[in-house]
Amino acid sequence: MKTPNCSQNADRRGFVKRMKSVAAVLVGIALCLPGAELSAAIVEYDLTIDRQEVNFTGKHVKAMTINGRLPGPTLRFTEGDHAVIRVHNQMDVETSIHWHGILLPNEMDGVPFVTQPPISPGQTFNYEFDLRQSGTYWYHSHTMLQEQRGLFGALVITPKAEGAFDRLRDHVVVLSDWTDEEANSVLQTLKRGSKWYSLRKGSSQSVLGAARLGMLGAYFSRELQRMPPMDLSDVYYDRFLLNGAPQQSLVANPGEKIRLRVIAGSATTFFYLQFAGGPMQVIAADGLPVQPFDEHRLLIGVAETYDVVIRMPVDGSYEFRATAHDGSGKASLWLGDGKRHAAPDIPYPNLYSNMGVLSLKRVLAITSGGSMGMPSNDVRAGKFDRPGMNGMDGMKEM
Numbered sequence: 001m002k003t004p005n006c007s008q009n010a011d012r013r014g015f016v017k018r019m020k021s022v023a024a025v026l027v028g029i030a031l032c033l034p035g036a037e038l039s040a041a042i043v044e045y046d047l048t049i050d051r052q053e054v055n056f057t058g059k060h061v062k063a064m065t066i067n068g069r070l071p072g073p074t075l076r077f078t079e080g081d082h083a084v085i086r087v088h089n090q091m092d093v094e095t096s097i098h099w100h101g102i103l104l105p106n107e108m109d110g111v112p113f114v115t116q117p118p119i120s121p122g123q124t125f126n127y128e129f130d131l132r133q134s135g136t137y138w139y140h141s142h143t144m145l146q147e148q149r150g151l152f153g154a155l156v157i158t159p160k161a162e163g164a165f166d167r168l169r170d171h172v173v174v175l176s177d178w179t180d181e182e183a184n185s186v187l188q189t190l191k192r193g194s195k196w197y198s199l200r201k202g203s204s205q206s207v208l209g210a211a212r213l214g215m216l217g218a219y220f221s222r223e224l225q226r227m228p229p230m231d232l233s234d235v236y237y238d239r240f241l242l243n244g245a246p247q248q249s250l251v252a253n254p255g256e257k258i259r260l261r262v263i264a265g266s267a268t269t270f271f272y273l274q275f276a277g278g279p280m281q282v283i284a285a286d287g288l289p290v291q292p293f294d295e296h297r298l299l300i301g302v303a304e305t306y307d308v309v310i311r312m313p314v315d316g317s318y319e320f321r322a323t324a325h326d327g328s329g330k331a332s333l334w335l336g337d338g339k340r341h342a343a344p345d346i347p348y349p350n351l352y353s354n355m356g357v358l359s360l361k362r363v364l365a366i367t368s369g370g371s372m373g374m375p376s377n378d379v380r381a382g383k384f385d386r387p388g389m390n391g392m393d394g395m396k397e398m
């Protein structure tokens with residue numbers, strides 16, 4: 001049971017939008033009656049999805065936005081609240097919103113043709129569910145490739161019972177990858193198996209590049225097996241964004257502890273997270289609290305969320321950096337004022353080393369049987385399935 005007091009209710013009024021129905025208004029009044037006890041507060045949002053011009057690269061292109069923003073607004077709730085979220089589709093194509101990681105009735109899950117009909121152009125869909133959990137989550141379109149065009153945002157649920165970290169100021173960090181190219185065109189390029197993106201990212205491979213790194217054995221071994229060169233990601237992105245910008249700053253006091261709610265709203269990019277001012281204390285993963293531990297570098301995968309607590313040093317501005325895991329770019333949050341302290345660069349991965357450093361003997365021993373470059377007597381001896389034989393040696397340098 002929940003007994004919100006009037007001041008709490010007043011605080012929340014700022015983001016509790018239009019209370020349309022009579023029932024909702026009655027609940028609103030009842031919240032202010034002394035001694036009134038209610039099972040839940042109704043928290044309402046209106047999300048309007050539209051196409052809008054953006055300019056991340058010096059070129060005007062159309063993105064998809066929620067309430068005119070990319071990412072969409074952060075939706076905040078308290079555990080036990082009843083969410084009413086009206087999604088208005090102003091685009092000329094159908095859409096949907098999926099609430100990633102939220103426990104809810106199936107028909108509210110936002111998967112078109114599975115749990116609901118798609119939201120047609122000009123239509124509104126009312127999502128309504130009780131919040132039975134707390135933590136950092138996100139929402140995104142579940143229609144076609146709209147997520148990578150901008151339809152995503154954060155969803156934060158404060159626990160009913162205050163935990164050790166809930167008094168800290170929090171800041172939502174939504175990471176994403178952006179390309180000016182239309183999402184369907186990206187898909188076509190990937191389907192063709194084109195080398196275009198690796199050329200643009202500078203991650204294509206050549207004899208010269210292999211020679212420079214002393215990786216000729218690995219290079220020819222791979223070529224002879226007609227395997228495509230390794231890359232850590234498939235798509236070239238024009239920009240990596242943190243809350244919709246390559247760089248953002250946040251006022252922070254010396255010595256202050258801040259909880260960053262980090263969400264990977266990227267289409268394909270994993271990010272390395274770093275903080276220049278000291279270790280990050282990881283306190284939650286995918287919305288769930290974890291036994292806190294310190295980490296200097298953390299890899300966040302697509303759609304994952306991590307809550308980390310950072311402590312500001314006594315003076316200066318410190319970078320919280322998200323580096324694309326293929327080394328092709330980064331986005332930063334600068335915390336605090338004064339002299340800037342950047343996070344250390346992450347060494348560029350050695351993409352030639354997917355086969356390990358191979359001897360000439362191994363390369364020449366390639367057989368038509370596909371023994372992965374092992375001399376045939378090794379294969380006969382069963383060494384081909386030695387664990388870690390083709391380990392991602394390059395990753396050790398990361």
Ligand SMILES: [Cu+2]
Pocket residue numbers: 098100101140303
């Ligand atoms: Cu999802």
